Every structure is written in structure tokens, then in C-alpha cells.
Amino acid sequence: MTIERMGVIGGGLMGSGIAEVNARAGLDVVLVEISDEAADAARGRIEGSLRKAEQRGKITADDLATTLNRIHPTSDLGALADRQLVVEAASENEQVKLDLFTKVGSILDDDDAILASNTSSIPIVKLGAVSGRANHVMGVHFFNPAPVMKLVELIPSLTTAPATLDRMRSYVTDSLGKRPIDATDRAGFIVNSLLVPYLLSAIRMYEAGYASAEDIDQGMVLGCGHPMGPLALSDLIGLDTIQAIGESMYEEFKEPLYSPPPLLDRMVDAGLLGKKSGQGFYPYD
């Protein structure tokens, strides 16, 4: 049963990228945001990303128009009723996600429809428990920027049916052409368990005045061959998102290495969220 109609909840950095990836793969996409203005902004982000792809000669003007026409931005959760798959990519806040899984679990018409979360760190089993369809809930974790990164983590919970995992594996591989890896339902899964302590260590190093932001980043780019340094990557991910991931991981493991440092908390308090707000460790246009 190939998935042809999917939905995305949240049209921020990740939701807009996930909607773009699905539409480029030929799927019909309903994209739900909190307001009509936010839905329009999500559409604008996707159009900007597609224009970039067109300018680089990766897609034609026709592809751009066809892809955009497959995406239906809205503020109405009810528009998800006929979807075969919904990927939730709203803010990394447990209560927001619990509310969404409670509502959307009862909106979906098809008993076999899958409700997935793109969460970076919140336990999947909790989202399944409130959805009323726990065997059809799992984590499907894309990476930023979604149109570029090949990886998707697949995270079944204790209550996910094996058939749900099988369907998501073939969706990721055959429909999207991405590479899945299998993770267990513990905060941070595979990649963030390794990445987040590294990013938080870089923020602590900068906070201690040990080195400049530029030198910390250059160290990892030129010394270790990373595509970008940890502070620039933190800005790309979003400092509020890193703070939320660190808090979830700290709650789960009680290890100080996951605890957000005070500088990160103060930057989020100040609205310095990284690239998406125009200022983080670096300024952005």
C-alpha cells in the first residue's frame, strides 16, 4: 500500500523541508500550521528553497510549479482526515506534541493511517499512548536541511506494530530515496545522543571564554573535516530546539553533559535563536 497522500504538522525549518521532500517525490501534501499567516510563511520558505534548486539547475520551472501545487498549506487540522501518513514536525515541546497526537489520532479516517513524529528527543511511546492508535505511531526523524540530508532515523516504540515499521522503511527508501537507520526509543536516538553533547560542549567552551566562536568552528571544519563548526551548526538547528533537546535528554539520563549551559538559556530568553531569528552565535541577513 504505497503512500500517496501525506500531511505535515508544523511548517518551520523541518516541516517545510519535509513537505518539500515529499512533494518532490510526487506525494500530495497537506501542511498544517498554527495560523493562516504561519501557513503562508511555510509556503514562502518552500518556494524559496525550490527557487534555489531551480537556480542550481536541479529542477526546471515546471518542476517548481508542479511541486508547489502538490502542497496545500492550511491552519485546519481537519484537513488531515484523509491522509495515509502524517509527520508531526511542530516545536520541540512535549505538551504541544501530546495535544496534537490526542487530536490528530481521532481525526484520521483510515484505521491504518500512520502518525509519525519528527521529534529529536521526546519519547515516542508517550505520543502513541495519547493517540488512541499506538500501534500506528512511531518516530520518523529527518535531518536538517531535510531536502539535502539523506538520513532518516526510524524509531518504533514498545507499542508500534511491526507492519508500521515495515511501511515506514519502504516509504523512506522507495518513495523518498533516503537512507533509514534503526534506533531505539530513548531520548536523542542515535545521532542526537552523540551530536548534542558535542554542541553543548562547544557552547560551554565559548561561554568560558576559552576561544572565539570563529576559532572553535574553524577548529572542527579545518581540523576534523566537518562541513560546519558546532556553533554555526547550533545556529542552523535553532538554539531553542537545542535547549529543548538537551532538557529532554537530561530528564531521561540525568547526566550533566546533556544539561543546557546558562549561556544557551540566556540566548533563548533573549530571542537569539540562531539563523531562523537572524542572530545566534553569528548574525544572519
Ligand code: CAA
Ligand atoms: N534546500 C535545498 N538544497 C539545499 C539547501 C536547502 N535548504 N541547502 C543546501 N542545499 C544544497 C545545495 O543546492 C547544494 O547542492 P549541490 O552541491 O548539488 O549544488 C548542497 O546542498 C550544498 O549546499 P551549499 O553549497 O549551498 O552549502 P554548503 O556546501 O555550505 O552546505 C549544508 C550546506 C548542507 C547545510 C552543509 O553545511 C552541511 O551539511 N552542514 C551540516 C548539517 C548537519 O549536520 N545537519 C544535521 C543537523 S542535526 C539534525 O538535523 C537532527 C536534530 O534533531 C537537531
Ligand code: NAD
Ligand atoms: P521551528 O521552530 O523551525 O518550527 C516549528 C513550527 O511548529 C513553527 O512554525 C510553529 O508555528 C509550528 N507549530 C507549533 N505548534 C503547532 C501546532 N500546534 N500546530 C501546528 N504547527 C505548530 O522548529 P523545527 O526546527 O522545524 O523543529 C520541528 C521539530 O523537528 C521538532 O520536534 C525538532 O526537535 C525536530 N527537528 C529539528 C531539527 C533541526 O535541526 N531544527 C532537526 C531534526 C528534527
